[in-house]
Amino acid sequence: MNKKLAYPIVLTLAVFMVVARVQPVRAQEEISLSPPQVEIAKKTYAEQLDVYRVKEQRFMVSREQYKQVQTLASLEEVVKASKEVQTARIDTLLTYFKVLQLTMNELKGAELTKKTVQLERIQATLTELDVARNRIANSNDRIALDNASAAYESRNEAYVSAAYGALTLIRIAHTQTATDQLGLLSAQVFDTITAASPEASVLAEKQRGYDELARTITQIKDFIRQAFTRSEGFDQYLFTAASYAQITDILNSAYAKLKLGENFVKELAK
Amino acid sequence: MKSEDQTQFMEDQLLWQQEAAAPMMVSKPTAELPITEKKKPSIKTFVLVGAAVFGSLIILLMMLMGVGRNGLQLIPEPSPSPSPTLINQTEFDKAFKRLQNDIKNADATVNDIPFPPVNPTLYIVTQE
Numbered sequence: 001m002n003k004k005l006a007y008p009i010v011l012t013l014a015v016f017m018v019v020a021r022v023q024p025v026r027a028q029e030e031i032s033l034s035p036p037q038v039e040i041a042k043k044t045y046a047e048q049l050d051v052y053r054v055k056e057q058r059f060m061v062s063r064e065q066y067k068q069v070q071t072l073a074s075l076e077e078v079v080k081a082s083k084e085v086q087t088a089r090i091d092t093l094l095t096y097f098k099v100l101q102l103t104m105n106e107l108k109g110a111e112l113t114k115k116t117v118q119l120e121r122i123q124a125t126l127t128e129l130d131v132a133r134n135r136i137a138n139s140n141d142r143i144a145l146d147n148a149s150a151a152y153e154s155r156n157e158a159y160v161s162a163a164y165g166a167l168t169l170i171r172i173a174h175t176q177t178a179t180d181q182l183g184l185l186s187a188q189v190f191d192t193i194t195a196a197s198p199e200a201s202v203l204a205e206k207q208r209g210y211d212e213l214a215r216t217i218t219q220i221k222d223f224i225r226q227a228f229t230r231s232e233g234f235d236q237y238l239f240t241a242a243s244y245a246q247i248t249d250i251l252n253s254a255y256a257k258l259k260l261g262e263n264f265v266k267e268l269a270k
Numbered sequence: 271m272k273s274e275d276q277t278q279f280m281e282d283q284l285l286w287q288q289e290a291a292a293p294m295m296v297s298k299p300t301a302e303l304p305i306t307e308k309k310k311p312s313i314k315t316f317v318l319v320g321a322a323v324f325g326s327l328i329i330l331l332m333m334l335m336g337v338g339r340n341g342l343q344l345i346p347e348p349s350p351s352p353s354p355t356l357i358n359q360t361e362f363d364k365a366f367k368r369l370q371n372d373i374k375n376a377d378a379t380v381n382d383i384p385f386p387p388v389n390p391t392l393y394i395v396t397q398e
Contacts, residue, residue: 042383049386056389063394082394089388096386103383142394149392156390163385171378178372185365192356241385251378258373265369269362 038102045095052088059085075142082145083136086152090133093159097126100166109177110169117236118169121162128155161239168231168239168247172224175254179220182261186213189269206268213264216257223254 062081066074101122104115132152139145190210194203227250234243357365 052388059392078394085392092386092388099383146393146395153390160385167381175376178376181369181372185369188355188357195356248378255377258376262369262373
């Protein structure tokens, strides 16, 4: 074959293969980390939170002592305690956001675009916290450490917002996954019943049960939609624990219906 | 002494009277070179190359349009099958256990990873 012809044909095939590989976007492809990693990260987080609490207590005592005695020795002590507690605070948050990142990576039942937005916010927060940690490491006096603390305080709201934004998506996605599973299982059960050709009266009873189950699933989907709409209504950069609580209130109703559906499908299968 | 390429006066005159013609003398190295005609790309080649490039663009465009239309949304795993298969008791037990686990995860009252209860105001000297 003429070389001049071969290049465009090879190029065409290469483009086709690359695009064909990129095209199927599946939740499964997002999963790259196994569940134990989340559990390990959670354990590390719990340990770091304990360390933080101890350091915070020590700092409070040192600060109180410095306020009372006002000596250079006590100042030296409180400066050291401040550096330690601020480092522990950042380390705790770093591990916390890594837990959220791992959880989000494994999350099923969420829209990819929303998931990507939350993952980007988490990554940005992790980067910011790394910078803050370096700043504390380079701070060695009262003024520098108090400035580092002021910088943290000014960003605390943003960190809370990033966390609760992600937690909200996690909650909604879990409800969605359970609803999908309920729908799938109830349809499978009903199809199996129908295929067994039971008596007309039995089939009618099962049909009524299946219809009720379908209505329950529709109600759950409505609650999920409401939760989504409510979460979209909040300013994504001012998401707080209170905003999260409002979403979970709606999802609690969905959860109650899921429990009902669980019983229905069990009854239907009898 | 007369060299090969020297021209005498009469010869010059005759040369001027003659019509212009291609040079008769060809230097030896050039004469020995094989005469190769520079081939121009044929129309067929242009058509095939053009078709290949156009085809690539069309495929790329179609793929991009497909992604745009689907909005890059996550497909839940497992995606509910439009025609559910029949299941036996063992399969039901397994699927029901999974459902129970999924429902347990959907309990919104349980949040095992709330934002860490850290103190945002850790100042040595209280800020005014």
